[in-house]
Amino acid sequence: MYKVLVTDSISESGLMPLYEHPNYEVDRYDQLPFDKLFSIIGSYDALVVRSQTNVTKELMDHAPRLRIIARAGVGVDNIDVEAATKKGIIVINAPGGNTVAATEHTLAMLLALARKIPHAHQSTIHGNWERKKYQGIELYGKTLGIIGMGKIGTEVAKRAKSFQMNILGYDPYLKEDRANKLGITKASLDEIAEHADFITIHTPLIKETKGLINKSYIQKMKKGARIINCARGGIIDENALLAGLQSGKIAGAALDVFEQEPPANFTLLHHPNVIVTPHLGASTEEAQEKVALEVSAEIINICENQTIRSAVNMPQITGESQARMQPYLQIGEQMAGIAIQLLKTAPEKIQISYSGELLDEDTSLLTRSIIKGVLSHHLSDSVNLINAFHLLREQGVPYQIQKEASNKGFSNYMELTLYKNGEKVSVAATVLIGLGARIVNINDYRIDLKPEKHLLYIKHYDIPGMIGRVGSILGDHNVNIGTMQVGRSTVGGEAIMILTLDKKIDDPVDLQLQSIQGIKETQILELTSGYNSLQETSL
Numbered sequence: 001m002y003k004v005l006v007t008d009s010i011s012e013s014g015l016m017p018l019y020e021h022p023n024y025e026v027d028r029y030d031q032l033p034f035d036k037l038f039s040i041i042g043s044y045d046a047l048v049v050r051s052q053t054n055v056t057k058e059l060m061d062h063a064p065r066l067r068i069i070a071r072a073g074v075g076v077d078n079i080d081v082e083a084a085t086k087k088g089i090i091v092i093n094a095p096g097g098n099t100v101a102a103t104e105h106t107l108a109m110l111l112a113l114a115r116k117i118p119h120a121h122q123s124t125i126h127g128n129w130e131r132k133k134y135q136g137i138e139l140y141g142k143t144l145g146i147i148g149m150g151k152i153g154t155e156v157a158k159r160a161k162s163f164q165m166n167i168l169g170y171d172p173y174l175k176e177d178r179a180n181k182l183g184i185t186k187a188s189l190d191e192i193a194e195h196a197d198f199i200t201i202h203t204p205l206i207k208e209t210k211g212l213i214n215k216s217y218i219q220k221m222k223k224g225a226r227i228i229n230c231a232r233g234g235i236i237d238e239n240a241l242l243a244g245l246q247s248g249k250i251a252g253a254a255l256d257v258f259e260q261e262p263p264a265n266f267t268l269l270h271h272p273n274v275i276v277t278p279h280l281g282a283s284t285e286e287a288q289e290k291v292a293l294e295v296s297a298e299i300i301n302i303c304e305n306q307t308i309r310s311a312v313n314m315p316q317i318t319g320e321s322q323a324r325m326q327p328y329l330q331i332g333e334q335m336a337g338i339a340i341q342l343l344k345t346a347p348e349k350i351q352i353s354y355s356g357e358l359l360d361e362d363t364s365l366l367t368r369s370i371i372k373g374v375l376s377h378h379l380s381d382s383v384n385l386i387n388a389f390h391l392l393r394e395q396g397v398p399y400q401i402q403k404e405a406s407n408k409g410f411s412n413y414m415e416l417t418l419y420k421n422g423e424k425v426s427v428a429a430t431v432l433i434g435l436g437a438r439i440v441n442i443n444d445y446r447i448d449l450k451p452e453k454h455l456l457y458i459k460h461y462d463i464p465g466m467i468g469r470v471g472s473i474l475g476d477h478n479v480n481i482g483t484m485q486v487g488r489s490t491v492g493g494e495a496i497m498i499l500t501l502d503k504k505i506d507d508p509v510d511l512q513l514q515s516i517q518g519i520k521e522t523q524i525l526e527l528t529s530g531y532n533s534l535q536e537t538s539l
């Protein structure tokens with residue numbers, strides 16, 4: 001049973017898939033006070049929020065069970081995604097569910113700003129009849145600059161065209177041909193400043209967009225331009241905006257979002273040419289149902305191992321590709337488990353190579369699985385597929401992925417090499433159709449090992465009687481050998497032996513093995529079962 005905590009006001013009907021599913025228990029609160037949230041979060045597997053709940057690292061520190069943070073909306077700036085990733089918590093959002101709502105709200109703000117509707121309404125209901133004062137301007141023939149041509153920016157452009165506006169679009173990803181298809185002009189930020197009568201913002205709040213509309217940008221803007229922000233507070237510097245309004249450089253602003261929500265300083269909001277709404281862009285019945293349905297479905301997808309579509313901190317992988325890759329993920333983690341134990345210490349560099357059929361696969365999850373296998377030997381259970389790369393970066397271990405043409409005679413082949421102090425350990429694996437996964441090479445010795453939990457690795461000289469002596473010591477101590485693999489470099493030279501055992505051997509047995517003449521080294525290895533499923537790994 002998964003316990004899901006819903007804070008913020010989330011559509012009841014959109015949560016139905018979770019309510020109706022026997023595996024989920026949902027506790028729902030509208031606007032849970034922060035101290036209450038801290039006190040109860042510890043018993044939940046998933047948390048569903050909108051923009052009003054700040055999901056901080058401190059909150060996550062109180063949430064040992066938490067494995068999913070779901071944002072029923074687009075912006076995840078209220079979630080410390082980096083902290084979540086480090087903790088191995090998957091963050092998901094509902095990227096498309098409120099596009100239409102936010103688009104329509106932007107158009108509503110555009111029209112309301114141009115025709116001064118909120119102020120005219122206030123005046124009229126107070127008994128005034130101020131027709132001259134509330135004369136507006138037309139959209140027809142005006143230039144609209146759209147900053148951020150993603151989902152909402154694009155939909156705004158389509159609708160604004162029907163008002164016969166000239167549209168300039170800026171987005172680092174906007175290509176000329178897409179702009180042409182939309183019937184808009186691709187422009188730079190400066191060109192928008194120079195020509196736009198209205199500017200509307202549709203970017204996320206990220207490092208690059210914080211304060212994007214600042215004093216110097218406002219100075220470049222056309223005199224009398226109007227600005228709309230239905231994206232995120234903080235993209236416009238509110239002090240600079242107020243100064244621009246006070247100087248008359250900016251003729252009006254329509255704001256749905258604020259640097260601080262709810263706002264504490266009302267000077268900007270009280271300016272006569274400013275109209276505001278309390279972050280209502282996504283607040284339609286339809287959008288709220290859609291975003292809640294999207295995250296409910298995604299929570300179930302994660303828990304039931306289906307395709308995950310909108311993880312913010314995981315590569316997208318289809319359920320089908322996950323199922324196809326499963327044997328690789330499992331042997332990849334086991335390969336890493338063998339390599340890290342043979343290295344006996346943490347690596348200073350990691351190299352992974354893929355060849356054969358793996359060249360055609362998306363190996364991002366496989367790489368995560370291998371990194372997880374390397375790290376979990378020293379960092380224990382806290383490593384999972386979400387935080388593997390972050391933990392690796394934190395350890396300062398560089399990694400390199402190579403796609404190799406040579407498949408060493410296997411239809412698919414992966415090799416992991418770990419480096420430390422001039423030493424290296426390499427282990428390679430393949431998945432044999434119909435036979436399952438095998439470790440096929442250890443430190444350039446060719447073998448054919450089906451990994452088991454208990455392994456014994458022996459480095460020795462290739463001399464007669466070695467197998468028999470090892471076998472009889474293990475037999476004397478009642479240790480059953482499952483399989484035994486030997487590999488040698490040259491006849492009579494160095495060789496390796498790797499055995500699967502039915503149980504772990506203890507130190508005295510190991511010492512006895514080491515005393516056999518011709519044995520250079522023994523190592524007792526223990527493997528986890530490796531990757532079984534995303535659900536088991538990440539939850």
Ligand SMILES: NC(=O)c1ccc[n+]([C@@H]2O[C@H](COP(=O)([O-])OP(=O)(O)OC[C@H]3O[C@@H](n4cnc5c(N)ncnc54)[C@H](O)[C@@H]3O)[C@@H](O)[C@H]2O)c1
Pocket residue numbers: 074075076095098099102147148149150151152153170171172173202203204205208209230231232256257279280281282283
């Ligand atoms: N007011 C609301 O209630 C409300 C509702 C929905 C979305 N939003 C906000 O609107 C924003 C856009 O949402 P979306 O669904 O269109 O997202 P999206 O990801 O589809 O589009 C964002 C676009 O911004 C572009 N971008 C990123 N950095 C940029 C930069 N420096 N300059 C110009 N463009 C840049 C991206 O390339 C992308 O095309 C998000 O921040 C979201 O949180 C607000």
Ligand SMILES: O=C(O)[C@H](O)COP(=O)(O)O
Pocket residue numbers: 050051052072073074075076098231279280281282283
């Ligand atoms: O990013 C979003 O999806 C919007 O800002 C909506 O936020 P809300 O869910 O708090 O209304």
